[in-house]
Amino acid sequence: MGCNLIIERTRDYFSQPGDIIIGGTFPVYWNRVYKDLNFTTKPPELHCERVAPHFYETMQALIFAVEEINAQPKLLSNITLGFQVFDTCFNLRKAAHGTLSMLSGGKETTPNYHCNKLSPLASIIGDSGSSVSIIMAQILGLNRYPQISYFATSPIFNNRYLFPSFFRTIPSDEFQMKGLAQLVSHFGWSWVGLLASDNDYGQFGLQLIRQEIINNGGCVAFAENILTGQPNRNAPRIVQLIRESTAKVVVVLDAESSFVIVLEELLRQNVSGIIWVASESWATSAVHSESRFQRVAVGTLGFAIHGAQLPMFSKYLNSLSPSKTLYDPFIKEYWEQSFSCKWLSQENLGNGTIQACTGKENLENTSPESYHRATLNVYNAVYAIAWALQNLILCVPGNGPFDHGSCTNLSSFQPWHAPLSNCSPSCPPGFRKVMVTGKPPCCYECALCPLGRISNQTDAAECHSCSWDTWPNLQRDKCLLRTTEFLSYKEPLGYGLSAISIFSSLIPLVILFVFIYYKTTPVVRANNYSLSCLLLLSLFLCFLCSLGFIGYPQPAQCLLRQVAFGIAFSLCISCVLAKTITVVIAFNATKPSSRLRQWAGVRVSYCVIVLCTFIQLVICGIWLFFFPPFPELDIDTQPGIIIANCNEGSPTAFWCMLGYLGFLATISFIVAFLARRLPDSFNEAKFITFSMLAFLSVWVSFIPAYLSARGMYTVAMEVFAILSSSWTVKLCIFVPKCFIILFRPNMNSREHLMGKEVKNKKKG
Known part of the structure; x- marks a missing residue:
């Protein structure tokens, strides 16, 4: 079963x-009926009364522009615009309900569904207040539905990241607050009070103007x-202040x-002599001209938003009649406000003090405002939407504003399809404007x-x-979050x-x-056992000290x-140097009359x-x-990358x-090199020469590698150098000895070390 959009006759x-x-949202009713909550029954539905004539006329600007x-x-051409209009009554809940209902395509709210598939929603015009517009923008921005406000002036809407599909036909409060402050300064008023509504409009404005x-x-x-949420608006406290x-x-x-209630409290307490500086939201209000407020509101100054003459709209307003616009649920109450009359009903039929409304009253006699302000903003917003739709109709494939120059079908366009006219394309996130x-x-x-x-x-x-x-x-x-790097x-x-370090140790x-x-064997004893x-x-x-370089520092x-x-x-190379010096001393001490005899032994080695x-x-x-x-x-x-290092x-x-x-290794290498030609019985000097040469080669190669490495590879390079240099000493000095001890026991004899075994074989 399908659903169709029909004219709804609700309040x-x-x-x-x-x-x-x-779509459009307007605070047609401005006075909420406050009821005490006893918390024993379900709270009553929100009820509003008293049509605000100027906002009703603002709503009519949308209908007039559509027609x-x-x-x-x-x-x-060949396209008929329709409209949906909701009253918000300056209330967030009603605004959210109206917005979701329009997204659903009808009066009722059906989340994530659009009931009227034949009539897409192009945009929503509204609302008048910043707080109400914010909640609407948060809902509409999820699906990039364009929203054009005609009276929301809060600076927060300048943030395109938070409100990507919000537009407005009125300047930001940043300009108005600077102007109001300059107006105060112009007259030399240096001691002023500030009153602001407790919503986004008032609080943002209060911070700016202060x-x-x-x-x-x-x-x-x-x-x-x-306090807009209280019936008395905090008026007694304000007037006392x-x-x-x-x-x-x-x-x-x-x-x-809201402020009219404060004015009434001023009258009640007989407070006068105050100069009021009005923001644009009430500067052009008809309140100033009411005789009862003349004494407290006289001398009010303020700023008004831009307006213009709309003769055809004035003629349109004057032609309104309850008998002609039966589908309009607000017109009878607007009529009562305009002519101070009441439509007769069973309740007030016998009350002769009430002036009855006939429907034949002439609106021209009420002198409707010919210099329209908020209505002009609504009028311009409707035409902005219409021209955007017209641009979609005139789009030429290949030169369109969408991906690869494509266009869209007007019968199935998406809400984000309002083409832009910019000198330069918007800079996406990740870029900046130059x-x-x-x-x-x-x-x-x-x-x-x-x-x-x-x-x-963006931008x-x-x-x-x-x-x-x-x-x-990227x-x-x-x-x-940066990744933390270390040799883990x-x-x-x-x-x-x-694993290599532990195994090597x-x-x-x-x-x-x-x-x-095998400490008693000749090979061990001949090479300085201790x-x-x-x-x-x-x-x-x-080998073990290399483990200190691994792990989080x-x-x-x-x-x-x-x-x-x-x-x-240092201990390792000192031992190598001591062994080398011991070899030299031991060889030279065997010569007759050598003075090195007194240096033979372990004392010199340990001192070194x-x-x-x-x-x-x-x-x-x-x-x-x-x-x-x-x-x-x-x-x-x-x-x-965060490099965790020492x-x-x-x-x-x-x-x-x-x-x-390096100095110790070089000395050991030089001494061992000079002693390399000693008799075979002292040929450990040759192995020490090779070990120190390899040791120095490792650390000379380490220097450029260490300086060029980055992050954990710097530490890994030093660990590798430690392991490599330790292995060179171990391999060159001890592996040959272990090979003889374990696999050539016949060579582990005094005769072999002294070279006598070879001589005997030659004699034999």
Whole structure:
């Protein structure tokens, strides 16, 4: 069963069918009936009374413009516009209901469905208040339905990100509040009070004008809210405040419907002599001309919105009659307000004091306003929609405003299909506008936000930076959390190096066990057993210290890891140097009359080890005391990545520590190289030469690799250098000895070491 759009004859809604529908919301009734809530029964439905004549006439501007367009042969020919009109009564709930009903295509609300498939909704015109317009914009913006307000002036609507489909035919309050402040300053009023409604219009305006008055050198005597949710609008409190204040000028940011109750309270308490500065929402109200308010409202100043003569509209208003517009649910009450009469009913039939409405009264005698203001805004909004639809009709495929120059079918257009006329296309999020020299501000270019900055709204003037722990996405329209990088045990590189380090550290212990087990054999005894054991222990520590570079940097870890590495390697290279010196001394001490005999033994070796290691301890101690390393989060090295690393505190101290290791290795290499031609029984010098050459090669290669690496690869490079250099010492010095001990026991003899076995074979 289908559903059709028909003319509804209800108290707050009526419509007229058409090929395309234009919606509208207006606060036709301005006075809400307040009822006490006893919380024992369901709250009654919201009831409004007293038609506001000027808002009724504003609503009629929409109907007049629709009929005028339908009568024109050149604009939307063969297309008939229809309308749906809802009364909001300055109420958020009624505004939301009306908006959802129009989206549903009828009087009732059916979420996510449009009942009248034959008549698409083109746009909604409304509302008059900023608070009501905000809730409408939040609903309509979800599906990009255009909304054109004729009286919502709040600056919040300037945010296209929050309100992508909101437009208006009235300027923002930013301009009005500056003007009101300048008006106050012009007359030299430096002590003023402020009254504002407790809705978005009043509160935003209150903030703006307060700041502008202060900027102009004035002061605010008081700032009070007009409580629109209360029947008395907080009027007793406001009037008492005015009576007690010495300020004689009061700026009022409110609608006529609320402020008239404050004026009545002023009359009741006999307060006069106040100069009222009115905002545009009530500056042109007929309240000023009512005789009863002359004493309290005399001398009121204010701003009015732009208006113009609409002779045909005035003629249209004068032609209205209850007998001609039976579908209009508001016209009888409008008639009563205009002519101060009542339509006779059974209740008031016998009351002779009531003037009866006949329907033959002439509206021309009421002198309707010929200089229209809000009605002009509604009139312009309807024509803006009509011309947008006309542009869709005239669209040429290939030159259209949509994707790939396409057009749309007017019978099935989407709500976001109102074509734009811009000098430059809008800059999407992720871009910013760049003004072009010699061209007007509307003609600009779109530039991608620079690295590290974003824009999250259309037509952004500037790009802004992300917070320190976030980074722009590829589109540069939002900030994403940076990834934290460090050499983790959970990463393949991290747990791979960890496994190698642990495995490598076990090898020196195995070799140490072999040396202890075979300590009485010639190979072990000939190569300084005690120094060999100490060297193996230092190699064990060298392998283990590489684990201090893996994992999330902690304060203690950062403080000790380089120091542990430096001291362990100093001990290792010192042992190698001591073994080399021992070889030289041992060979030369065998010569007759050699003075080196007194230096033979272990004392010299241990002195070398202690002295060389102590110097490294001093370097590391100075480093830790004056420039201690600490953990840091580096956000500058790699875009979009937080590198968790250890700041070495002083690069100079780090390179001094590393340079000292190179110095020790170089001395060991030179001494071992000079001693390489000693007799075969002392051929350990050859292995030391190879080990130190490989050791120096690793660390010389490490320097450029370390300086060029970034992030966790810097740490991985140092771990790799530690493991590689430790393995070179282990392989060159101990593997040949272990091979002889374990696999060539016949070579593990004194004769073989002294070369006697070879000589005997030659003699034989």
